[in-house]
Amino acid sequence: MAPSGSGVAQAARRRARYPARYSALALLRRGKRPWPPILRGGELASSYDAVVVGGGVHGLATAYYLASNWGITNVAVLDKGYLGGGGSGRNTAIVRSNYLTPEGVAFYDRSLRLYERLALDLNLNVMFSRRGHLTLAHSDGALRTMRWRAEVNKQVGVDSEVIGPGEIKRLVPALDVSEAPRYPILGALHHPPGGIIRHDAVVWGYARAAAALGVETHQSTEVLDVATSGGDGPDGKGPGGRVTGVRTSRGDVSTPVVVNCTAGWASLIAAMVGLRLPISTHPLQAAVTEPVKLFLPAVVVSGSLHVYVSQTDRGELVFGAAVDPLATYDTAGSLSFAEDLAGHVLQLMPGLGRMRLLRQWSGLCDMTPDYSPIIGPTPVDGFHCDVGWGTYGFKAAPVAGEQLAACIATGEVPELIAPFTLDRFAAGRLVGEKGAAAVGH
Amino acid sequence: MSPQRLPARPGEVIDRRRPLSFTWNGRALSGFAGDTIVSALAASGCRVFSRSMKYHRPRGILTADYWDPNTLVQVGDEPNVRGGHRLLEAHMAASAQNAWPSLRWDAKTLTALGGRALSAGFYYKTFMRPRWLWPTYEKVLARFAPGGVIDPESAPRRHDKRYAHPDVVVAGGGPAGLAAAAAAGQAGAAVMLVEHEHAVGGHLRWDGASGRAAASELAEAARAAGVEILTDATVAGRWEDNWLAIVERAAGGGPERLIKARAKVLVVAAGLIERPYVFAGNDRPGVMLSQGARRLANLWAVRPGSRAVVFSANAAGDAAAADLEAAGVAVEHVDARTGRTVTAAEGRRNALERVVLSDGSRLEADLLVTAAGWTAPTSLLNMAGVRPCYDPTAARFFPAEPGVSEAGAVLSTGGISGDGTLEAHVSHGEATGRLAAARAATLAHRLRVATAWAAPVNGPEPPLVPDERTPLGRHRHPALFCSSTDGMVDFSEDVSSRDLRNAAAEGFDSVELVKRWTTATMGSAQGKLETVNTVAVLAEATGSTISEVGTTTWRPPFAPVTLGALAGRPFEPVRVSSLHDLHVAAGMAPISAGQWIRPEHYGEPQAEVRNVRANVGIIDVSPLGKLDIQGPDATDLLSLLYLNKWRRLAVGSVRYGVMCAEDGVILDDGVTGRLGEDHYLMSTTSSGAGAVEVWIQNWLQTEHPDWRVRVTPVTDAFTSINVAGPRSRTLLERLTDDVDLSPEAFKYMQVRRGTVAGVASCVMWRIGFTGELSYELHVPAGHGPHVWSALLAAGGDLGVAPFGLEAQRVMRLEKGHFIVGQDTDALTKAPTAGLEWLIKLDKEDFCGLPELRWALDGEPGGAPEALQRLVAVQPTDPAYVPPEACQIVAAGPGGTERIIGRITSSRYSPTLERSICLAQVEADHPGAGTQLTVVDVSGRRHRATVMADHAHFDPEGGRLRG
DSSP, X not given: OOOTTSOSOOOOOOOOOOSSOOOHHHHHHHTTSOOOOSOOOSSOOSBOSEEEEXXXXXXXXXXXXXXXXXXXXXXXXXXXXXXXXXXXXXXXXXEOOOOSSHHHXXXXXXXXXXXXXXXXXXXXXXXXXXXXXXXXXXSHHHHHHXXXXXXXXXXXXXXXXXXXXXXXXXXXXXXXXXXXXXXXXXXXXXXXXOEEOOHXXXXXXXXXXXXXXXXXXXXXXXXXXEEEESOSSGGGOSTTOEEEEEEETTEEEEOSOEEEOOSSSHHHHHHTTTOOOOOEEEEEEEEEEOOBSOOOOSEEEETTTTEEEEEOTTSOEEEEEEEOSSOOSOOOOOHHHHHHHHHHXXXXXXXXXXXXXXXXXXXXXXXXXXXXXXXXXXXXXXXXXXXXXXXXXXXXXXXXXXXXXXXXXXXXXXXXXXXXXXXXXXXXXXXXXXXXXXXXX | OOOOBOSOOTTOOOEEEEEEEEEETTEEEEEEETOBHHHHHHHTTOOOOEEOTTTXXXXXXXXXXXXXXXXXXXXXXXXXXXXXTSBOOTTOEEEESSOSBOSSSBGGGHHHHGGGTOOTTGGGGSSOSSGGGHHHHHHHHHTTOOSBXXXXXXXXXXXXXXXXXXXXXXXXXXXXXXXXXXXXXXXXXXXXEEOSSSSSOGGGGGSHHHHHHHHHHHHHHHHHTTOEEXXXXXXXXXXXXXXXXXXXXXXXXXXXXXXXXXXXXXXEOOOOEEOOOBOBTTXXXXXXXXXXXXXXXXXXXXXXXXXXXXXXXXXXXXXXXXXXXXXXXXXXXXXXXXXXXXXXXXXXXXOOOEEEETTSOEEEOSEEEEEOOEEOOOHHHHHTTOOEEEETTTTEEEEOTTOOBTTTTEEEOGGGTOBOOHHHHHHHHHHHHHHHHHHHHHHHHHHHHHTTTTSOOOSOOOOOOOOOOOOOBOOOOOOOSBOSSOOEEETTTTEEHHHHHHHHHTTOOSHHHHHHHHOTTOSTTTTTTTHHXXXXXXXXXXXXOHHHHOOOOOOSOSSOEEHHHHHOSOOOOOXXXXXXXXXXXXXXXXXXETTEEEEEESSOHHHHHHHHHHSOEEEEOTTSEEEEEXXXXXXXXXXXXXXXXXXXXXXXXXXXXXXXXXXXXXXXXEEXXXXXXXXXXXXXXXXXXXXXXXXXXXXXXIIOTTOOOEEEEOGGGEEEEEEESTTHHHHHHTTOSSSOOSTTTSOTTBEEEEEETTEEEEEEEEOOTTSSSEEEEEEEXXXXXXXXHHHHHHTGGGTOEEXXXXXXXXXXXXXXXXXXXXXXXXXXXXXXXXXXXXXXTTSSOOTTHHHHHHHHHOTTTSOOOOOEEEEEEEESSTTOOOOTTOEEEEEOGGGOEEEEEEEEEEEEETTTTEEEEEEEEETTSOSTTOEEEEEOTTSOEEEEXXXXXXXXXXXXXXXXXX
């Protein structure tokens, strides 16, 4: 689409003009006085050039790149709850690019590169901690998959290597690499660029930068319907139609572009334009321990034991596991999750028995048949999707936002997201990340 | 440090005849049995117990209980021990966690100098430039991580778990909880009472002689009613249908234990938690809550100060003032109900010296006790779907009416539900206990009906008793949260009221956002002390009410649980076949294959291959999944599961089958034999055995519950032995007399039942995974070792020898048989593996039919792009064996390389004396003779050729059909 008023979309990069830039010096000058608000909100306007549904990291990144890379600033991000209240605030904040397919690796590599310089781009320290990422193998089969990933990564130019128990012990001394465990550690895929990041800070950083470029963010604003015309189905919905606006809990808004950046509710939003998405929603549970002094220098993942663990800069261990097997919107979590998790962690690091689990929670994951996202245009003109992110949406947010913004602005599907468009399911062109993503953190 | 222990007092819980010596930061001290770490230290005159997380401010006792954020200590190799709760033990080595070089002189207090800039979230606003310095900044920040030290090398302890099925669980052993437990017990219910502290009684324990008498009377009544009382235990979580996690911190003096209880009714009687008051200097050592002061004085006979100001808004504060006076402390009473408030606690360094009041007066004091109000710990109720609801008159949250959920299986009583006299609480507790017992009886009846197959059910269901309890009242309480000055809201996270207001001004104006930005309520007490003050400050800052702001979600666990207790004893079963001891005796090299331990080889796998090809070998294939399928609809089931047809399979024949999921992706493969008209024995892959059983049950139970078919897993009921090689028939003939093994009578792909080595009812089928003439014997497992030994003994002259998994893998690769999960992956559909011949699209239905029809016929909407094809590949260099998972590349656009496939299996073939592979390659490339480029792990390129047939060896199959 072309942004109203400005003629043709342009790729000239705009810099955010913050009411007050963050820096050490500015901190000292300001002392204990509050800083200006990070958001731009107020009343809903009657029309926008684009409406982004979902105020998580994907929606905010998309809005930011629309504004900064393409000058499309008359944008509203709507969220029925609060900023980053969904998957953005519930994930385990691991970033990496050691995927299995060439398409996946190239895509996440771009994301990781954006993350690496995000603090400077957004003028907010997202505390990216590049600490290396180890995926442990406890069986011949797992080791073979690690090698597969390493070899694909190397071909695409991403730093990954299969290492043995001695090197694993050197990197993470707390791991038991002896023969004693029931499933001894045979090797690992070592991915040095991987790490962790402060996930909430990424949300706030995009929100603040987007606001500084003119984007509005409206929390507690639920999208009730998406208005379309000309579609094949009832009420002008369905393929062949085009978006004309959204109906929200705070009134109607007209817009030619709606971007679905939701998780858990992605298929419900898509249903508002008469589209069905091949998505089922499963909860993914996570937990955190009390803090202890730092002893775990890398992110450790074990697919066979269904666990991943990292230690935050605050000293807490953050754990995750595989998605729950049954499809549900219930986020109550379970006791068996905590029990299994603890058992598996202690198999990896038997000395941690006295650490205490402080809190557990869960989030919703929209799973697609091939464990890859659905991103890009749809058969409804003006309705774009950035959904189906399963368990790996957080690490993809920068590149998804950047590429989708380009897609919306130019009408062309960029090469990096071309493998992930909705039409692949009809074309039988699935992307095989299922094997790598089962516990792929 | 001057000693503060008072003379013996009535009600004290210490045993002065049993002194215990311990160390604090290396210094030798002593306390008494019954002391907590904190009470012993306080008795020794200690006033500073920790340094705060961000500003390293000195911190003293706040609550003197489990939730005290200021008294987490390291004990030996155990971090984050609740010093206010953990009982003192002889020779305990306790130390402060967050101080360097010492608690008294903490170098990081310097951060307080820079504190001007250190508001909540400051780190998000700095350390960005230069980018290369961030890792260094990060290391420095990490030094400020709070918490104790974990030693990853410390020895694991053994934790057991317990399962319980009580009728009623009462969470909280205060007066209402005790009364509820006793009443439920008297009504005939099996009751478990879970008390967080080391003794039941709740606040009655430090509430004077009459309180103590009432407590012991109530406890006695509960015991007499048969209530199981757990102390030092917490109901940590509550899930659907009252599935409870109860953590027993020192079960019988042992390590922490997790009790998993399925209660019919849960009664939450968690009492109230006292709320700190926010004002300047409220985190200064010497400022404590009224319950902390009372506990110190009355339970442990510790004088918390010598000159006190008691700021009181309620009866508990007034009682604290009286208690302190009785303990010889000079007390100045400041009554909050008159409108006077505290505005500052001032002093030098680590000591409180004076208290400033709102009227400007300054009172000399070394102790300031506040009683500003209560927080209802509604977590367990929230986990049952009950929302907390703010009552401005009582100035606290209550469980939303009616306070019950899930068919009335969750009730509350005591302080969490309302206010009243002791008698009122006891009476409400008793009514709650009776209600709980009655409802438990109804729910028990329902459970028995639901499991009527186990025991007959007598009589009709008792009606679910309505809740006719007289509700507890609510007392008016001043709304005291934050004074006119700023102070600490979250002690463990060092978050002040100013931080919260600034956060709101910066746009973090909802409780969830402010929590994440400032980390308020995310510390050790998980908001039990902090949430309401956070909400109150935020409400004021945003001009809304406390109700409008609401609370964050309470998440399990209520109190933290050790990983050891959650894990319990490791339960990772090891599976071995009945032949395991024989393999060990034969010198096997073991390999882990899923849960199984199997012989990888017995010394020389290449020789084992040669022996099978030349003579005869036997391999233990017991881990093969085996399912006995019987019933008139058994054939329908097989037709549904497999791609190929089963109706015409003759009794006495076996057939190879492949299963796909609905998406057409290969799920499993194996051979199934028809033993009778309605009787099949199905074999699955070893690794897929469990999943296939679940898969079948899923179809039977959800889609075809009407089918008359029974599927029984019999993997372990049989020892499975494959006898393979040109001399296998000769060998078997020597041990069999009731089965005609001649090639005419027992053809390839047939099954017979007969006697082997004297063992009747053996199932044998003629198949050939190795590509040789071979018979697979399924022997009743108890006779496995006998048959194995007999085979070896009878074939000495034939050259019989055992062979392991590795030799089998080599031979199957020579033969070009794929392994599901190795040569196929999560996207491999049947056509990719070359299975078109097996797929019968004219069958009425089978799993994966629509997807495979589309893949093969292109209906509807045109055929999908065929992505990959499984092919046999031989490297040009016969000595080069490419590692499995090596990539296959082709020239891409602009001189680049593009991945077009990968090696899925590779071995050196002793039969062909060259390297052989299976590979998945893009469908455009796999014609016979195509030259491929394989990239070695080292990066070197090797040439390889696509073969015409999957089988590298004997593609015509003459050997196995012979």
